[in-house]
Amino acid sequence: MTQPVRLWGARFRTPPSPALMRLSRAPESYFRLVPEDIKSSIAHARELVRAGILTEGEGNKIAEVLAAIGEDFAAGKIAPSQADEDIHTFLERVLTERLGTIGGKLRAGRSRNDQAANDLKLHLRGAARRIVEAVLALQDALIAQASEHQTTLAPGFTHLQPAQPISFAHQLLAHAQGFSRDVERMQDWDRRSARSPLGAAALAGSAIALHPELSARELGYDAPCENSIDAVGSRDHVAEFLFVAAMLGVNLSRLAEEIFLWSSKQFRWVVLDDGYATGSSIMPQKKNADIAELTRGRAARLIGGLNAMLAALKGLPFAYNRDLSEDKWAAFEAIDTLDLVLPAMSGMIATMTVDRDRLKLQSTDGFTLATEVADWLSRTGVPFSEAHEITGSLVRYCEEKGLDLSALSPADLAAVDARLTADVLPCLTAEAAVAARRGYGGTAPERVAEQIARLKETLARQRQWVTG
Structure with missing residues (x-):
């Protein structure tokens, strides 16, 4: 028994x-x-x-x-x-x-205090690599879609209002850049967390385990902790892990929010694969982006875990206190959440179908080419403050006449301002607007292709960290 x-x-x-x-x-x-x-x-x-x-x-x-x-x-x-x-x-x-x-x-020669701190730190370091591997799978999906849509025209938004034409790949890569920083944050966290608590014992160090540097090396750490009280009484490495997880959750939630819009009947930019969508128990026609909704909801739990850990730490005196057992609850919740969310999001992105024609049609809705007029005027020597006013008057003219900027004639232009000539008309296409943004980091197709190439190199280095 x-x-x-x-x-x-x-x-x-x-x-x-x-x-x-x-x-x-x-x-x-x-x-x-x-x-x-x-x-x-x-x-x-x-x-x-x-x-x-x-x-x-x-x-x-x-x-x-x-x-x-x-x-x-x-x-x-x-x-x-x-x-x-x-x-x-x-x-x-x-x-x-x-x-x-x-x-x-x-x-x-040891205590549950240094054991508990060490067990969780080891677990988090392993989980960090698993999470990064899942983020890289999502990055692969985003890059694959972006590679297919480097020249796919789309409307870019500010304040959720049409702003300027962009490459749809550029929009996808905006999310990929954020996830790349999430990986870098996790790598940076791991570097700071590569100190072993073993040998700290209860708080003062051990009178028996006198070579913690050897145990540290055996367990994959760089070295033991410098201070035994800090080793057992600190959990800032847990709080930082939770911040990285929460920030990743926020970035996932932002992508999820755009998936809602893109797949809605109002936008109709993308169609989700049936395997990554759900239906309604009462409305047979429904096809819901539930993965995106669940991801957005789980982001709140990631943020909550970070807040709980910080609140548990804020008033603790020196060395170990049982309050610190909250670290595992928050950490496991974060790990479990990301283990569920990341593969589902990766599959949804990888399998969605993009409607190129609809994106191109909407790329100039809402006078998104207006900035091209102002930029053209500025290049002809008109102060931009005046160019802005002239272009605003031209947009008002179009609204009154029921015209789009690309449909303007030389006579229409002259009716608004004599400085507007037919030379501006070649600028008033979505293709020209996107091609003009050819500075580093811009939405021009050649810049997007370079961005994809650099991002692939970054992902290759990050994969080496996971497997190394």
């Missing part, structure tokens, strides 16, 4: 109350850290061999049994009991059941 194990309690006269244990026991989701705790426990066993607490044979045996426990847990052969307060209690119980008193030696 399984005997409960407590890592504390000898100085207490009565056992903990059921209410205390219900509150204190780690939620089931926290036990996902078993692989990380086993990995760090194996590294600690080697440290205890170096310290002379374990013989080399004992250290090897503990490492062997811990690895077997990890395999059994992954296969569902063992699981925590209700009496196991947390992951550390669970693993020590199973270890001592299998090894006897040797298993009890592993606790020397």
Whole structure:
């Protein structure tokens, strides 16, 4: 029969109350850290061999049994009991059941404080690479669509009003650039998080585990933390991870918002693949962009997790406090959310169909070529302040006559201002307007092609980080 194990309690006269244990026991989701705790426990066993607490044979045996426990847990052969307060209690119980008193030696020189900090940090560093890999898949989908639509004309918007013609690829790549920065933020976070808390013990450092730099290297860190109090009492790396996740969620939500518009009957720019849309239980005709809606909603949860973590940290005194256990709730929520959202968004973008003809038709709606007139006047020597006024008068003339700018005749132009001549007419096409924006970062097709090439190079480097 399984005997409960407590890592504390000898100085207490009565056992903990059921209410205390219900509150204190780690939620089931926290036990996902078993692989990380086993990995760090194996590294600690080697440290205890170096310290002379374990013989080399004992250290090897503990490492062997811990690895077997990890395999059994992954296969569902063992699981925590209700009496196991947390992951550390669970693993020590199973270890001592299998090894006897040797298993009890592993606790020397460490604390749940540095264990908990280390387990989550290891887990986040692994999750960061998985999340980045999923972001790169979304980037692939955006780049593939952009490559097909470098010369597809579309209306660009400001204030959700038609502004200027653009390449539809340029609009897609605007989102890709934001996601690229999200990846860079995650990489930068990982660089700052490459310090191991192991060896900090409860708060003052360990009198036994005297070479944490060796354990750090074994676990893939650059070095141990510089300060043992900071190692166990800080969770800014969790808060920063949550910020990166929340910022990614916001960028996903912005793309989702545009998908709503593009796929609506009012816009009709894109058609979503049936496999990435849903219907209505009452209206048979409906085809809803539910992936985009769910993504937008989940972004709120990512933001909420960041706020919760910051609020938990803001008033904590030195070293470890149980408030810090909130770190896992917020981090796991963020990871689980992104694991669901990113593949769905990638599939939706990759499979959507773009209506080139409708985009081109709408590219000049709302007098989006007006800036071409003002720019042309400016190039002829008219001060832009005057050119702006002249162009505004020309737009008003078109509204009164029911004309589009591209339909103006030389006589129409002269009726508004003598400085408007037929020489401006070649500028009044969407193709000319887009081609004119040929500066670095502009929407001209050749600039868009260069942007795609540079972005592919960036993605290749980011993939190396994931696999390296």
